[in-house]
Amino acid sequence: MQLTVEFSGGAELLFGNVKQHRVTLPDRGDGDSVWTMEGLLPWLRDNLLKERPELFMQGDTVRPGILVLVNDADWELLGQLSYKLQPDDTVVFISTLHGG
């Protein structure tokens, strides 16, 4: 499944300073093969993240202070970690952890 993943607000620094990524998620192989945000986050951490995983994730979810949008909608409206990803979704991670 193909997705667009974007990083901004400083989060891009953890991902090789690249703001926009086109990722292809492998088929999961198990019967109910579905990618949720809960699965995407560790996948990003393990495959796309270049440094300092503790600044991206805390436990199962993103570090508090990082906002997540899917197709320009707050992921809190979509069920956060339980949201099921659709092909060609755009997921945006915006870090708020910097001076203003």
Added chain:
Amino acid sequence: MTATDHCLFLSVPCQPSWFWITPYYAVMLLAINMALARLVYITERQTKVKLSGAMAPKCKTGCGKNAILKRPKTGDALCRECFFWAFETEVHNTVTAARLFRRGQYVAVAASGGKDSTVLAHVMKELNQRYDYGLRLVLLSIDEGITGYRDDSLETVKRNRDQYGIPLTVLSYEDLYGWTMDDIVKQVGLRNNCTFCGVFRRQALDRGAAQLGVDQIVTGHNADDIAETVVMNVLRGDIARLQRCTAISTGTEGSIPRSKPFKYTYEKEIVMYAYFKKLDYFSTECIYSPNAYRGYARAYLKDLEAIRATSIIDIIHSGESLAVRDAARLPTQGTCSRCQYISSQPVCKACVLLQGLNQGRPRLGIGKSSKVQERARETEGESDDRSEVDSATVTVGAG
């Protein structure tokens, strides 16, 4: 619409007259009501689940559009336009309720190029026009001399100047004090340098404002910042600051008042506003900030926010309601004997820090005020020798 919003019409069946006065009728009505409501709720939920791949709930206002965010303050789901309107109107309400401005005032917007000050500049301009505050605005920026951070963010402020059509003035530490932050960090090390930066910047903003002749300064401090400050001051036992830090407007005689229109605005909303309005801001952490004490308060606050989003506003409310016991000792405010800047000590912090830097004693200004004042007095007469301090003698991480 939730299940409980459904009202149900039941055609009244024919029953013997005794039926109406028994509780059985009420129970039956209730049971049918609940069963039907549940049925509707289930079918609604199923529809939502089927579409849930790309579906967000509708805007709470009933305007019909899809919601794009869930407000941390209220939990409301709002669409873009309603969010913009709510955000801007709340700032306007904050401004009017606190009577922050008067017609004809000349107001400096403290701008760093970061998310808060960029959105502040945008919103101030917008509200000034929309509600006719009658203000004259100017952007005021301070260049601390941090390579790879401030020089980049100043470019952003210059873009803001052009985009919003607000004039810009920049003051630098180099010009004001003869020291850039990079120089200071080389002398002081990584542990206490934020003290220097904060103290110098506060004074720099005041001096810049005085130079421009403004009536007031507005800064982009948001609700998260103020809540962090409350927590920090509690952790440090800084009662004097604890008492002052939740005031929306600060400034006593002799110094230019500064206000915080974003006092009740959540950081998350500022970022979302900037994102959806496509506002241009600079977003890298200061390279020296990882060691700042505030970071601990911030991490704590973020964890609290994740559990209960209203904590931020609640902490501010607690801070506003705190009163200091009569028996507690508070420093009185006077003026610095050297530069006449406002100070609760005989010599203001900036003068002490600067004396320390110039005499090659970077730690002069660090520590308890009473000891600092004593050291400052003792070494006052010594030569102001700005010789380069050998890096081997810099104390890093001590105290």
